[in-house]
Amino acid sequence: MGARSLLAVLNGERQAVPPVWFMxxxxxxxxxxxxxxxxxxxxxxxxxxxxxxxxxxxxxxxRFGFDGAILFSDILIVPHAMGQTLTFTPGEGPQLAPPLVEARLEDLHAAPQHLAAVYGTVRKVAAALPGETAFLGFAGAPWTVATYMVAGEGSRDQAAARLMAYREPARFAALIDAVAGVTVDYLAGQVAAGVHAVQLFDSWAGSLAPDEFDRWVIAPTRAIVERLKARCPGVPVIGFPKGAGGNLARYARETRVDAVGLDETVDPAWADEALPEGLPVQGNLDPLLLLAGGDALAGAVRRIRRALGRRPHVFNLGHGIDKETPIAHVEAALAAIRSPL
Structure with a gap:
């Protein structure tokens, strides 16, 4: 197992025991x-x-010997570097100011030192990471980042960004393009500092109608992938469009990502049938099953491995690990993932 194993899977190699990391x-x-x-x-x-x-x-x-390490950071570092003020308030979540429903993107003053600070972390991790462990960097995808920039905070339905996209499509397109440009630079900087692969988190991809999904999720993701691969040949890109549902197969075909992350709502057997043959997949254990533990957890691990066993597979959660998850449940999941079927 280890770095060669995880990266080999992202490059299209199927393995009997999947490498694993958890969001x-x-x-x-x-x-x-x-x-x-x-x-x-x-x-x-x-x-x-x-x-x-x-x-x-x-x-x-x-503690666990995961096959991949994921950079400790946040998707809102990009808007912070683009000039919005970023704060995290206990109990309220992240806040960006000024929200772009009230301000113009052109009036923000870029602060690239925030990206440089993250590169410093990457270099420290790359120097200390065990040689057998792959190192993954990440960024938020433009649609998800833009929803926070427009509203100034997270929301259940991303209404402020969706309304701007409908009412002022040229203005919203300029925002998406600007985020995509900074994101390419940011990910290339992470690669230069030492990550082996990167993931694009599109956490709110599921809130868009199909045509809007094509315009604000697929198109900018494809542009990032193309530009990043031109600058960083051979570095795998994982796309994670949470909530994409029936749009997932089109996302996989048209964005040209090297691997697709499946959230916990995706039937892995359906994904195996619907996604392009041989495309690596990542996922997709429900984080609440990791919290629950026991036979339900062990059974779900087996079902996911069997459903995705015909293609390259990186075992992961369908979203981020819950803060209440017992350590023993993580250990049990890893034992099940790494055991022969």
Missing amino acids: RQAGRYLPEYRALRAEKGGFLELVYDNDAAAEITLQPIR
């Missing part, structure tokens, strides 16, 4: 993370502290 594996369910956060302060302070962020990235690797 949000570096985070609040770990006592060592909670201790460091109590010592250092708020979330954003951790992200921009190279020593702390590198330590958090490495914590789940030391």
